[in-house]
Amino acid sequence: MPKINASTVAEHRAQQREALIEAAVDILVNEGATAVTPAAVGARAGLARSSVYQYFDSSAALLATITEEAFRRSNEALTRAMATVNGPLERIEAFFRESLRLGAEGAHRPAAALMDAGLHPACQQRLMELHVEQVEPFRAAVEELGVPEPALTADLIAGMLHTALAAVENGATLDTVTKRTLTLVRRCLTPSSCTARAPEERG
Numbered sequence: 017m018p019k020i021n022a023s024t025v026a027e028h029r030a031q032q033r034e035a036l037i038e039a040a041v042d043i044l045v046n047e048g049a050t051a052v053t054p055a056a057v058g059a060r061a062g063l064a065r066s067s068v069y070q071y072f073d074s075s076a077a078l079l080a081t082i083t084e085e086a087f088r089r090s091n092e093a094l095t096r097a098m099a100t101v102n103g104p105l106e107r108i109e110a111f112f113r114e115s116l117r118l119g120a121e122g123a124h125r126p127a128a129a130l131m132d133a134g135l136h137p138a139c140q141q142r143l144m145e146l147h148v149e150q151v152e153p154f155r156a157a158v159e160e161l162g163v164p165e166p167a168l169t170a171d172l173i174a175g176m177l178h179t180a181l182a183a184v185e186n187g188a189t190l191d192t193v194t195k196r197t198l199t200l201v202r203r204c205l206t207p208s209s210c211t212a213r214a215p216e217e218r219g
Contacts, residue, residue: 086126104160
């Protein structure tokens with residue numbers, strides 16, 4: 017039995033499970049979904065394959081857990097960020113700002129890798145459900161603003177976020193991308209922006 021580096025067996029098991037998830041995510045992002053096997057994950061985490069089976073009985077179970085974890089952690093961060101502000105526009109800005117920060121940290125990579133992994137239909141369906149749940153607070157805030165065609169507007173604005181995330185992924189600085197993206201979001205969602213030019217565009 018491996019040495020326990022925690023005050024209780026339960027904490028030890030939680031630490032081992034977390035180490036296995038981190039190892040599985042690392043393999044997924046760098047090597048692809050087919051490389052996520054109990055043996056490979058155990059080796060990456062420094063645990064025997066038999067130990068891995070105490071937590072995950074198959075590659076499918078590992079991928080299913082990664083799917084849930086990839087969104088749970090991001091959702092918690094997004095919820096905290098949006099809870100610190102009032103008003104729908106401010107919540108949208110907080111959602112974008114935190115999404116970009118998470119993107120700069122690579123938090124979106126597991127979900128992106130899973131999207132391209134050719135998962136079992138049930139797992140793919142769950143992945144889509146989790147994505148819908150993640151963007152629901154953003155979409156609700158857009159609707160609360162009372163803009164025309166709120167569902168379409170939210171989709172179009174979300175496209176801006178995806179482009180911004182790609183820019184960060186390709187090396188653009190987080191601060192520059194965040195500032196520019198939020199400026200454009202405000203212009204798109206502030207009624208007066210349709211009839212007035214932004215200060216930096218005048219002159």
